[in-house]
Amino acid sequence: MLTELLQGTDAGGFLIIQDTASCSGRHLLKSFINAVLNREEAVHVLGFEVSEEELKDGLKGSPIQRLHFHNAYTDPLGWTDHPAFTVHQFCLVELAHLVKQTSHPKPPTLVIDSLSWILRHLSPPAVCKTLQQLRKGGAVRAIIGLLHADMHQRGTVGSVCHLATSVITVVPGIRGDEAVARITKRSKSGKVMQDEEVFSIKEDLKVIVQGKPSQLGPKQTDPEEQETDPTANLTFNLRLSDTEREAKQKLALPFVFSKEKKTALLHSGPGSGRILYEPDANDDYDQEDPDDDLDV
Amino acid sequence: MFPELNSILNTTPESFTQGEFILVSDRQSDASFLIHHFLSLYLRARCKVWFLGLVQSLNHYSAVSQRLGVSLAQAKEKGQLVFLEGLKESLSVLIPQETNTGSQAMDFLRDPAVGLKSLYEFVRSGVSSSGGREEETDGAEEWGPPVLLVDDISVLLSLGVSVGAVLDFSHYCRATVCSQLKVEVCWRRRQGDGQYTQKKLFQYKVHDKGASFFARGTSSAVL
Numbered sequence: 001m002l003t004e005l006l007q008g009t010d011a012g013g014f015l016i017i018q019d020t021a022s023c024s025g026r027h028l029l030k031s032f033i034n035a036v037l038n039r040e041e042a043v044h045v046l047g048f049e050v051s052e053e054e055l056k057d058g059l060k061g062s063p064i065q066r067l068h069f070h071n072a073y074t075d076p077l078g079w080t081d082h083p084a085f086t087v088h089q090f091c092l093v094e095l096a097h098l099v100k101q102t103s104h105p106k107p108p109t110l111v112i113d114s115l116s117w118i119l120r121h122l123s124p125p126a127v128c129k130t131l132q133q134l135r136k137g138g139a140v141r142a143i144i145g146l147l148h149a150d151m152h153q154r155g156t157v158g159s160v161c162h163l164a165t166s167v168i169t170v171v172p173g174i175r176g177d178e179a180v181a182r183i184t185k186r187s188k189s190g191k192v193m194q195d196e197e198v199f200s201i202k203e204d205l206k207v208i209v210q211g212k213p214s215q216l217g218p219k220q221t222d223p224e225e226q227e228t229d230p231t232a233n234l235t236f237n238l239r240l241s242d243t244e245r246e247a248k249q250k251l252a253l254p255f256v257f258s259k260e261k262k263t264a265l266l267h268s269g270p271g272s273g274r275i276l277y278e279p280d281a282n283d284d285y286d287q288e289d290p291d292d293d294l295d296v
Numbered sequence: 297m298f299p300e301l302n303s304i305l306n307t308t309p310e311s312f313t314q315g316e317f318i319l320v321s322d323r324q325s326d327a328s329f330l331i332h333h334f335l336s337l338y339l340r341a342r343c344k345v346w347f348l349g350l351v352q353s354l355n356h357y358s359a360v361s362q363r364l365g366v367s368l369a370q371a372k373e374k375g376q377l378v379f380l381e382g383l384k385e386s387l388s389v390l391i392p393q394e395t396n397t398g399s400q401a402m403d404f405l406r407d408p409a410v411g412l413k414s415l416y417e418f419v420r421s422g423v424s425s426s427g428g429r430e431e432e433t434d435g436a437e438e439w440g441p442p443v444l445l446v447d448d449i450s451v452l453l454s455l456g457v458s459v460g461a462v463l464d465f466s467h468y469c470r471a472t473v474c475s476q477l478k479v480e481v482c483w484r485r486r487q488g489d490g491q492y493t494q495k496k497l498f499q500y501k502v503h504d505k506g507a508s509f510f511a512r513g514t515s516s517a518v519l
Contacts (some may be wrong), residue, residue, distance in 0.1 A: 049467075051471070073471055074471050074472075075471075077464060077466070077468075077469075079413050079416065079417075079468065120460050120463070227516065228511035230511070230514055232512060257479075
């Protein structure tokens with residue numbers, strides 16, 4: 001489903017990429033921007049959180065002439081005399097004006113980096129109203145927003161995600177270079193589809209879907225992690241040579257009940273004690289007939 | 297500065313990445329030794345350092361830096377170090393006097409709800425007035441890229457400033473200092489590139505004149 005979403009949202013679509021401190025969604029956001037640019041559509045980015053350089057850094061090679069970055073990074077609160085774009089300008093009128101400035105035959109996609117910045121300074125109902133107006137207004141074709149779920153109360157996150165047509169929640173994957181995307185998609189008919197996919201992003205921002213989380217095996221050692229060898233630099237030897245390793249593997253542990261031990265116990269060797277038993281009348285105790293007087 | 301930490305972080309006074317934002321955080325222990333490391337590192341690298349000292353007096357940092365071989369008094373005299381003594385300045389806010397020559401940096405103490413805009417103004421006016429320009433007209437010494445050090449942010453939270461205001465302040469410092477002037481901000485984790493941050497885990501022991509770092513479980517006390 002991730003690939004489908006990358007191929008294009010329907011008009012009026014609103015995609016939210018939800019991330020947390022443990023797993024950043026900005027890389028995936030850049031992949032989406034890359035995908036839209038490669039479809040020959042225009043993208044307008046409201047950049048609050050990262051600078052234009054930082055955002056365009058990963059987008060090398062993409063047709064970035066169609067990317068219009070609106071700088072809300074240097075002065076989002078109007079603390080200087082000449083702010084480029086402040087968070088208080090996040091309303092339908094201003095945004096429509098901003099988007100109309102650059103001419104392009106098709107309505108562009110609006111990317112918001114990030115919704116969390118806006119939600120920290122404007123009230124959630126106002127933000128939701130603006131987002132809904134943008135969706136229905138026709139000034140933009142689609143909206144993609146990045147939301148840091150751990151920065152807000154769950155109610156706020158829930159309200160904003162309720163407006164979205166698709167929500168992708170990224171969580172860390174098992175391996176270092178992978179992440180898991182939990183996707184919820186609402187189609188126009190009202191049907192809700194959910195899916196979970198493991199993905200990784202290549203250097204050129206192409207997303208590779210690896211499969212479902214349960215399909216991949218148990219935890220694999222992270223090749224990037226550099227663990228120092230604790231057996232190095234010691235005054236005594238903790239390492240094993242090959243012969244020692246073999247001998248160690250061959251060793252039968254004393255309390256493990258193996259097949260050889262079982263047969264040894266069952267078939268007693270010569271000279272060991274034997275038990276001779278002759279049935280005694282008193283031993284013949286029938287649970288169902290203790291007095292031995294039933295005629296069965 | 298601690299040579300071991302330099303090799304772990306791949307920094308030397310001669311070469312360090314510019315435009316970085318370093319966050320030092322601690323939980324249930326004291327990471328202030330790292331602030332002393334960075335302070336002496338950047339002073340040795342001949343950077344111009346702006347230090348917002350909100351938790352300790354200048355004397356405290358001087359004493360520790362002395363042991364690390366750096367003189368803060370000298371650096372201040374030469375103009376290399378600009379030190380905001382938060383504790384002293386706050387007195388002028390809490391005990392207002394007529395001859396008040398202090399900056400407005402600590403004005404947030406009057407009304408924490410107002411936010412940290414005045415503190416940011418202090419940083420911006422200081423850093424942009426002398427940072428980034430090669431020529432010094434009055435013949436003073438030329439310094440390298442400016443560095444902003446803040447010790448520490450959590451005390452702002454204790455003083456009643458909201459988390460949002462602190463986040464805004466750090467955003468503005470980062471935007472002004474890192475992007476516009478290509479300098480460094482060092483607060484009290486390495487900011488990761490891309491999606492996946494590289495994590496290295498070490499244990500440390502702080503000594504009188506430094507700190508030693510080693511891999512987990514390999515300290516001399518254990519082996």
